[in-house]
Amino acid sequence: MTASAQVKAESLETVWDRVKAHLRAEFGDAAFRSWLKPLTVSSLRGGQVMITAPTRFMREWVVTHYIDALKRYWNLEEPSVQSVDVFVKPTAQPQLVTLAGQQEQASGLVTESVFEAKAAPIVTAAPDVLEQLSASLDPRFTFDTFVVGKPNELAYAAARRVAESPVVSPGCNPLFIYGGVGLGKTHLMHAIAHHIRTTNPARKVIYLSAEKFMYQFIRALRMKDTMAFKEQFRSVDVLMIDDVQFIAGKDSTQEEFFHTFNALVDQKSQLVISGDRSPSDLEGIEERVKSRLGWGLVADVHATTYELRLGILQSKIEQMQNNGANPDVPQKVLEFLAHKITSNVRELEGALNRVLAHASLVGREVTIETTQEFLRDLLRSNERKVTVEDIQKKVAEHYNLKVSDMHSARRSRTVARPRQVAMYLSKKFTTKSLPEIGRKFGGKDHTTVMHAVKKVEELCLSDAEFREDVELLSKMIAG
Ligand code: ADP
Ligand code: MG
Secondary structure, three states: OOHHHHHHHHHHHHHHHHHHHHHHHHHHHHHHHHHHOOOEEEEEEOOEEEEEEOOHHHHHHHHHHHHHHHHHHHHHHOOOOOEEEEEEOOOOOHHHOOOOOOOOOOOOOOOHHHHOOOOOOOOOOOHHHHHHHOOOOOOOOOOOOOOOOHHHHHHHHHHHHHHHOOOOOOOOOOEEEEOOOOOOHHHHHHHHHHHHHHHOOOOOEEEEEHHHHHHHHHHHHHOOOHHHHHHHHHOOOEEEEEOHHHHOOOHHHHHHHHHHHHHHHHOOOEEEEEEOOOHHHOOOOOHHHHHHHOOOEEEEOOOOOHHHHHHHHHHHHHHHHHOOOOOOOOHHHHHHHHHHOOOOHHHHHHHHHHHHHHHHHHOOOOOHHHHHHHOHHHHHHOOOOOOHHHHHHHHHHHOOOOHHHHOOOOOOHHHHHHHHHHHHHHHHHOOOOHHHHHHHOOOOOHHHHHHHHHHHHHHHHHOHHHHHHHHHHHHHHHO
């Protein structure tokens, strides 16, 4: 490569870095990490930028969701740019090794067919063993009954992709879905399993909670039969493990999970894992396990919005009607519930059911007044409550840190200062005492919290930029 070509290549990267910074600012960290960060720029010729995506699915997603922004920012940073095209070029990951053991050419535009070959299972477990292993699926948890909105569209799209793909989806293996309780993770996993079982019954799908995985493993240990335990998984095409955070701190289960995981990825089986937080934020899980979990597609389900909650309530009513019931719930009551029950979907559904049951039991009409009466305690607990965890999450996001940094003992300024801000905001926005707040920050002393509060107050007076940060965060937290 000549010297001038080298400079050109470097400057293209620099422009791309600036384009990416714009994209990150516009779409936020989560979307950026999932969809935009994996893209690479390969050339700029005659006003046309060539971008490559690691999988066809990602390419499609990027083209439908981000192409306009890509064009806009490229053109902004490099006015000669007229068009942006996205191509598929898998990154060289071990998954790309074909059965013959040859690495796909890194330069070729590879289609997904290279992933289709799947090693024959070495040992096939008897079907009933597999049946036993898999937890039963809730028949109501299908894609049809899942209401899609902004907070869950990414997780939904990824789940559909995995369910519909006849073979393991490159770039989506593992699919890691995370988010708070009651936001639809289990629903999506069951939906994947239902879909595969009906459209492609030959594929063996196993769904189990991490807890059950551990229980099975311990039982195998006790019966000195860990070989059989391992072999059960060998013939599985799709393994789904729900609530992986459960194995935190359980070292031998983690070890086994890790081996199972690797064996399945090697034989090109699809993995779908859920957790209550992102792989990098999981605590008590070994680094190598975390890094493996985040290797494919990481999709989060966010807290619900009003629109999504209302959509879910309406869909529940429709389902009841389809089942022959005739629930008489005025639209106003649905809107009232969607406004008031903001914690999660499980509580929202529970509230609707309670109102219906109560009304029919006492023979009264469903109105806003009766709803308020039936749900008095629930409504009280759903009054907007800010938690220390919410604050830690917002602050970590704002300063580009991990939530785990909020609990760590690291003293470097870049971590310690945001942690002090989070402590200050916890004091300001929650009713927690100083010792309680300290405990939530990795077991710190109440004097540490007191010091943090003072420090932040001082800095707000002396440093305008810092004050703006704190004010912005306060606004976001107060909602
Ligand atoms: P999680 O596993 O994230 O804790 P679940 O999947 O168990 O949550 O969901 C809790 C309840 O809320 C379930 O009854 C599920 O059907 C319902 N639910 C969650 N999200 C949605 C959605 N987007 N559309 C319809 N129902 C939903
Ligand atoms: Mg769940």
